[in-house]
Amino acid sequence: MNIILSELMQLTDKSRRLGMSDGYIKNHLREYLQIFILNYIYANSKLCDDVIFTGGTCLRHLYDLPRLSDDLDFDVIGKLSTKEFAEGLLNYFNVTHLWKEVTVSVKQMDRQVLVKFPCLRAVGLAGMNDSDLLYVKIDFNRDVAKGYNCVVTVKSGYGMSYAIKHYDLPSLFAGKISAVLTRRRLWGEENVKTIKGRDYFDLLWFLQQKIKPNMKRLSDILKKKITEEELIKLLDQKVDELVTKYPSDLKRDLGPFLQNPNLIKKYIDKYKDSYDDAKQYLSNA
Secondary structure, three states, rough: OOOHHHHHHHHHHHHHHOOOOOOHHHHHHHHHHHHHHHEEEEEEEEOOOEEEHHHHHHHHHHHHOOOOOOOOEEOOOOOOOOOHHHHHHHHHHHHHOOOOOOEEEEEEHHHOEEEEOOOOOOOOOOOOOOEEEEEEEEEOOOOOOOOOOEHHHHHEEEOEEEEEEEEEEHHHHHHHEEEEEOOOOOOOOOEEOOOOHHHHHHHHHHHHOOOOOHHHHHHHHHHHOHHHHHHHHHHHHHHHHHHHHHHHHHHHHHHHOOHHHHHHHHHHHHHHHHHHHHHHHHOOO
């Protein structure tokens, strides 16, 4: 049996013994697979300087964000060919790691690579009539805002070692704030307006870490100058909207990404108070 698939089975068994939900376990397996993709990129001298790791998955892998994440997000600063990237990644899993059933495709007009891992039946998370595929999406953004700061962090594990180029926390915070302020999301067949609960989870996490956002980068992302006073007012409006209109959406979105879903209700009930307490350093700075 393929070594990666064998490890996924062991992770699933351990997670089940700990009482984790199937939705959480799937995202836990994704996190393990993400490590191999990060190794493919950042142990590759032709790729490592072309992309900057960003988003919630970056926070999870490099800054211990206490939630799982599903997609890998990168800002492209070099001459990355999505087609060549996909071909190389396919070879990495099919040949280097001897998992010949893995497939890779290019989506979203070269802005996304989708990796399909046939593993859910083997780990007991899918029946015979269910899909066997666990997906990992890799999104590439080529419209990179200016004013960012990068750092490099060396990671090792599972017999791999690589150096990840990623944004520092203030620059990551700027990106997350822009998502909270501008992301438009629809849910269900009726395309009901909703929010991405993970954005608000991450927002509160940044505030509780007392991270100052990179205002220069934020202004460039939003394409307008914004002061910290204006920012606080905008965030206040978004959080008020969250707790009055979308508490159930927050719960639904966060559920599969938190190890203990029993804590979600208390987290949501206290979100506004936690936010008000945590944001004080922004106005006092």
